[in-house]
Amino acid sequence: MLEFIDLEEAKAILKTNTPSLPKEEVSLIDCHQRVLAEDIFSEINQPPFNRSPLDGYAFRAEDSILANKDNGVRLKVIEEIYAGFCANKEVTEGTAIRLMTGAPIPKGANCVIKQEDTVFKDGFVEIFSKFSPWQNICFQGEDIKKGQPILEKDTVLNSNEIGVLASIGCKNVSVYPKPKVGILSTGDELVSIEEQLSPGKIYNSSLYCLCSRLKELHCNPIDMGIAGDDIDTLTERIKCGLSKSDILITTGGVSVGKKDLIKDVMKNLGADLLFWKVAIKPGSPIFCSCLNNKLIISLSGNPAAAITTFEILVHPILAEITGRRNFALHKVNALLKQDFNKKSKVRRFIRGTLSYSGDTAIVDITKSNQGNGILSSSLNSNCLIDIPPNSSPLSKGQVVQVVLI
Amino acid sequence: MLEFIDLEEAKAILKTNTPSLPKEEVSLIDCHQRVLAEDIFSEINQPPFNRSPLDGYAFRAEDSILANKDNGVRLKVIEEIYAGFCANKEVTEGTAIRLMTGAPIPKGANCVIKQEDTVFKDGFVEIFSKFSPWQNICFQGEDIKKGQPILEKDTVLNSNEIGVLASIGCKNVSVYPKPKVGILSTGDELVSIEEQLSPGKIYNSSLYCLCSRLKELHCNPIDMGIAGDDIDTLTERIKCGLSKSDILITTGGVSVGKKDLIKDVMKNLGADLLFWKVAIKPGSPIFCSCLNNKLIISLSGNPAAAITTFEILVHPILAEITGRRNFALHKVNALLKQDFNKKSKVRRFIRGTLSYSGDTAIVDITKSNQGNGILSSSLNSNCLIDIPPNSSPLSKGQVVQVVLI
Missing domain, CATH: 3.90.105.10 (Molybdopterin biosynthesis moea protein, domain 2)
Incomplete structure (x- = not known):
């Protein structure tokens, strides 16, 4: 299995293994x-037919040649029709059909006069101006x-x-399809937010981040619950998760500890082990595998790390599946608003807030403390600042590349 | 009842009558x-407790004072704990507890060393560097x-x-609440898109526009079906619609034709008749009333007119109810990209596409033919150009105000 690979290589491997779901x-x-x-x-x-844009009378424009404001032309009103109905009669010389907005223009008529511009009396309508053929008609198509x-x-x-x-x-x-994405949370330390927190336990926040983010990316998230760090339980829960999802995401159990069991589980299940660990910070301990043509993406148990890796590696796959590849993860160059004092040995992504001052893109580091455990740095952030490997500390005003999320 | 009122007056009346729904x-x-x-x-x-950010050993920094790369300090490993569990023992002088990432720091310990930097043998862990108190600890809070x-x-x-x-x-x-907004489509000319189009009929497109737009505005649209132009039917359907909605929108039946019955129906029902017709184009024939503290907004039967009025008059109410008043209908000044040759006696809204060239906002008129019947001009549009009453034709390059939608 490939280990500690470059981000671009990881992206390419995932792209190759992205399932092709039916429309x-x-x-x-x-x-x-x-x-x-x-x-x-x-x-x-x-419209499917020529129709009247107003309430009035349909008639032959030829009949109005002699009309003017002093000498009206009188036309016999032979029928009245409403929107949704067709006239039974045909308009002929000297006749008119009263119609309402949206009604079809009757056969024989070629113009419409507004009701307010006429005088109706004793079954006749009087017209006081000359009309052109096709005046006041909404044309078919x-x-x-x-x-x-x-x-x-x-x-x-x-x-x-x-x-x-x-x-x-x-x-x-x-x-394009709306993929079902299962989320299986693993780790003995996790409790549901519905439960009471006991010593040593933390709330399962990754589930909530990922569920909401999957909705934002137009997927169907499916909560597969929390599984403890036990190889048999994990095996069953992963098999179950895969049977109900197009793609399965797991969180936790992918580092180097004694209870980091996901790799063993996937190996036992006969999965194709694609890669383990990507040279980025945070989120390095991602593990990806493929079973029965379905991707299993195993993210860090650390929520801040998990959501960063999700954004960089999983979002592009989902954008591809859902037909939104042209809208995902745009890159922008921006001026850094403050110093960033850490060296970056591996490629590093830090949360930022991009804004514009006129034409100039400026990126603000959301919170200086962006340690692995710091989920609150995600608040108010709208981008990730992409710092190349082997970078020195960054200075205020320096141009950096950011990825919009 | 007020008739043919100014847009700002209509907005103010609707604001006053906007229902206050519970959180x-x-x-x-x-x-x-x-x-x-x-x-x-x-x-x-x-975190709810001090915890380990890595897999390693917790011990007392004081015990490492004499450690260096040539002379390790040996500590007895008295317990092993995983994330999710607390140590039973306390770390004392000369002892250490092995722990995994996320595990709580045991009592007595004040630092953690990474597993990879140690040597473990015969129940003892050897440490080759001096540690400071609180090194490698994720702190509570x-x-x-x-x-x-x-x-x-x-x-x-x-x-x-x-x-x-x-x-x-x-x-x-x-x-903030997610209001139930009923949509009752009225008009003998309407057929459902599930049905076959017969002569004189058109598809009920307003329903689809409004349903989708209501979803975009974080409301719950409820399709109340199509009602024909008959006063008894309309009365029943409006009563039914009101009983199931927080706000009821109707389309059709609000002009001056013989079958424009909505006003009569609302009057018969004893509603408070707020206003009829607003001095804007398109969408002038809007009628608003209030019954049992619920708003009934009756839009034009013409889809293009209905969605424009909806945007200008109904969107602000819904933004208020759903807590999104700060995000709705921002105004921008922009340069007009082409001439607009019509005079505007009343205030006119035409569909446009706003884009930026550097700092400069430019608005393109989506389609020159924006007649009442032209729904396709909504495609690719992202704003309405707000043309003041009594305006002459507009010239390319002129500054206009646009409302973002």
Whole structure:
């Protein structure tokens, strides 16, 4: 098994082993924030027919040639129609049909006059101005034409997109999958936040970080509970977790201690052991394996380390699966707002807050104490500062690369 | 009833009539993207006890005074503990306890040496360097101190916040409500996208726009179906919709046509009629009323008009209810990217796409044809250009105010 590898190598190995999940066919009402896995063309014209944009009368523009404000032209009103209904009659010379906004333009008519501009009396409507053919008509297909490309593959479906798809009657769309990601928390020291803390125990915070982050990344997190540090229990719980997930994340048990059992469990299960430890700080003790074409990503038991590694190594895989590869982990160069006094032997990621002063990106180190145990440094952070291996301490004003999260 | 009022007046009336919904107590796992309705202080220290940041041996720094690389100091290993368990024994002069990462520092010990830097033989561990008291110890409360303020009211709970709350055992949090917003679509011309389009009918796209937009605004949309233009049906459906929602939105039936019945229905129901028609384009025919302390917002049957009015008038109310008033509808001045040739007698909102070229905000009119019937102009738009009443046509390069959506 590869050990203590470079971050880019680890990323490449994970990319190669990213499962290819099938596209999903989802009904339009449920596809909010999903990503289109197909180009969409309209199968209809929208509007589907010429219609009236106002409440008024449809008639033949030719009949209004002699109309002016002093001499009205009188047309016999032969029918009245509402939106949603078609006229039974046809407009002919000297006739008009009253219609409401959204009603189809009756056969024979080629323009519409606003109700307020007319006088209705004894079954006749009087018109006082000359109309042009096709005046005041919403044309069939003027919004969207039949066969027209509407949305491209890889578009995120937000409310505007979903509204337009509904307007052309698109019932179901093919979208990128929403992977089920199991989270198995391991460690005798963990207790659920529902329980009382007893001596030596800590709350299982990684579960909560990861569950919420997976929701943010448009995945379905599944809480697989807490397993103690026992090889038989872990084996059963990992098998169970894998059967219910597309990807399984475990936390804990991947360092060098006597109870770091995850590697042994995966070896016993016959998994393909991809790599153990990546040359980054924090989060170095990540272990990745593959069983039955499913990835098992085993993160550090330390929450701050686990979420950093998750962001750098797992987020890109999930972005690929969910069709959001173009939106994930953008890199920006920014000016460091304060000194950072530590040397970095291996590549180091520290939490920062990126902001702009005009055109200039500035990054503030969220909290000076970013030790492995410090989860609160994640508050208010929106990026990771990527410090290359073998770096000296950094100075205020220096340009650093940050990864937006 | 007030009619054809100014937009700012309409906003003020709606603000006054915005229902005050109770805060909700939500379990931590379910409060992703909710907004805190209380300040949070930690009830515990995190870590809850002094603990070891590595696998190694806990001992008394005093015992290593004479240690150097040539002359090791030998300490008797009296116990071995793992994360999650406390030592039974106490470290005394000349003794050490083996411990794993995360294990509590045993009584009597004041430092930890990394396993890799020691030699273990016959029950004794040998140490080859001098240690200072409190070296290699993660201190109780070094991440978060008991009583410390953690998060302020009005903070949005994303994964970082939720992880930190879990680390201090915060089981439930008080958050702003997630209002149930019913959507009753009215109009004889509407058919569900599940059905076949027949002559004169159009698909009910407003429902889909509004449902998705309500999800984006952290509300619970409830589809109340389609009601035809019939006063008895509408009355029943509105009563039913109100009983199931905190706020009811209707679409259609609010113009001046013969089948624009919503006003009559609300009057018959004894509602407080707040206003009808606002001096904006599109979306002027909005009607708002209040019954049993619940708002009924009746939008135009025209989808493009409905979503514009929704954004300008309804979004601010929902932002207020959901605790997101600080994030809603920011205004920016931007340079217009092309001419806009229409005069604007009333205040007009047109869809645009805002982007930045360095420091300069530029707004592109999404599509030149933004007629009432044109829903596709919403695609790719991220803002509304706010054109004051009595404006002449606008020129390329002119500064306009835009509202981000």
